[in-house]
Amino acid sequence: MSNLEKLNSGKVRNDWTVAEIEAVYNQPFNDLMFAAQSVHRQHFNPNEVQTSTLLSIKTGACPEDCAYCPQSGHYNTGLSKEKLMAVQEVVEKAKQAKKTGATRFCMGAAWRSPRDKDLDVVLEMVRQVKDLGLETCVTLGMLTDEQAGKLAEAGLDYYNHNLDTSPEYYEQIITTRSYDNRLDTLQNVRDAGINVCSGGIIGMGENTKDRYGLLKELANMPEHPQSVPINMLVAVPGTPLGEVEKLDEFDFIRMIATARIIMPQSYVRLSAGREDMNEQTQSLCFLAGANSIFYGEKLLTTANPEAEADAILFERLGINPEKRHHSEDEIAAEAAEFAAQAAEKATAKGKAQFYDATQVK
Numbered sequence: 001m002s003n004l005e006k007l008n009s010g011k012v013r014n015d016w017t018v019a020e021i022e023a024v025y026n027q028p029f030n031d032l033m034f035a036a037q038s039v040h041r042q043h044f045n046p047n048e049v050q051t052s053t054l055l056s057i058k059t060g061a062c063p064e065d066c067a068y069c070p071q072s073g074h075y076n077t078g079l080s081k082e083k084l085m086a087v088q089e090v091v092e093k094a095k096q097a098k099k100t101g102a103t104r105f106c107m108g109a110a111w112r113s114p115r116d117k118d119l120d121v122v123l124e125m126v127r128q129v130k131d132l133g134l135e136t137c138v139t140l141g142m143l144t145d146e147q148a149g150k151l152a153e154a155g156l157d158y159y160n161h162n163l164d165t166s167p168e169y170y171e172q173i174i175t176t177r178s179y180d181n182r183l184d185t186l187q188n189v190r191d192a193g194i195n196v197c198s199g200g201i202i203g204m205g206e207n208t209k210d211r212y213g214l215l216k217e218l219a220n221m222p223e224h225p226q227s228v229p230i231n232m233l234v235a236v237p238g239t240p241l242g243e244v245e246k247l248d249e250f251d252f253i254r255m256i257a258t259a260r261i262i263m264p265q266s267y268v269r270l271s272a273g274r275e276d277m278n279e280q281t282q283s284l285c286f287l288a289g290a291n292s293i294f295y296g297e298k299l300l301t302t303a304n305p306e307a308e309a310d311a312i313l314f315e316r317l318g319i320n321p322e323k324r325h326h327s328e329d330e331i332a333a334e335a336a337e338f339a340a341q342a343a344e345k346a347t348a349k350g351k352a353q354f355y356d357a358t359q360v361k
């Protein structure tokens with residue numbers, strides 16, 4: 001077996017070097033895709049994608065200075081600020097998300113870290129959303145070990161806290177908290193027994209070494225994050241990265257495939273930036289091993305393709321949304337409903353595009 005074949009084998013490791021990650025990322029595109037898909041099939045159903053819906057439960061006026069983020073209070077992006085939502089309002093949104101086919105409901109708040117009185121409200125949201133039969137995820141900024149413990153007790157399934165980029169490039173992106181702060185929060189989350197959701201953003205002006213560096217940090221955690229969101233920068237005017245040149249989408253697909261190979265058992269999530277990708281690029285991302293998406297109208301404050309468009313794409317690709325934590329009857333009913341909705345939409349689309357030659361005079 002050649003060295004590259006060994007790297008491509010899908011063995012779970014936590015000692016990746018930058019040189020090894022570079023070798024995986026830079027192999028010929030077809031070889032990379034083949035390797036990623038082969039690894040993917042060792043651990044997952046290749047025709048299933050996990051679907052989450054993301055709701056911004058507190059928007060804007062964040063004291064942090066993340067250079068890509070329209071919610072930072074340091075930049076003027078015209079975003080309207082919203083206070084922490086009421087529990088009942090969030091539960092209603094979660095019910096809608098479930099109806100649309102999501103299996104996980106993610107709630108994001110633009111905080112440096114939650115105040116204890118705000119955390120109490122979020123704990124109630126977690127309990128009630130979980131009671132609906134949805135998995136729960138929150139992203140609230142930095143957490144102490146005590147706060148992580150309270151979230152675990154409330155039944156939280158996932159905590160999202162991204163590393164964003166490599167340790168070397170990090171200071172170009174955020175100055176108000178350190179890389180180590182982020183790693184500490186992730187450690188608190190892991191210690192509390194909550195699944196870790198952590199990834200990064202590419203297209204922020206970083207070089208390819210920074211991309212390998214980000215992947216190395218993620219893959220060499222004591223346990224691979226259960227969920228790895230790979231985001232493509234959505235350049236928002238008014239932020240310091242508002243004018244950054246658009247990323248080559250092949251680089252994005254390579255990033256997904258490399259994440260799949262080096263973190264073989266993690267869900268790799270196709271995240272922000274999907275709105276700007278055509279169906280063919282998204283399909284290549286699925287082929288490269290992406291098996292989780294945000295599904296629904298809004299991804300925090302940036303647009304996300306409509307749920308219906310996703311249902312049509314899934315139908316065309318023969319992909320099914322992954323089902324979780326439901327009874328067999330519920331799974332069958334939901335699958336039938338989803339397929340019927342998708343078929344109806346596909347038929348409507350087909351009719352709209354049908355060219356009836358008999359009508360031509």
Ligand code: SF4
Pocket residue numbers: 062063064065066069070071072073109110111112141
């Ligand atoms: S990414 Fe999160 S922490 Fe950073 S500015 Fe935006 S909301 Fe605040």
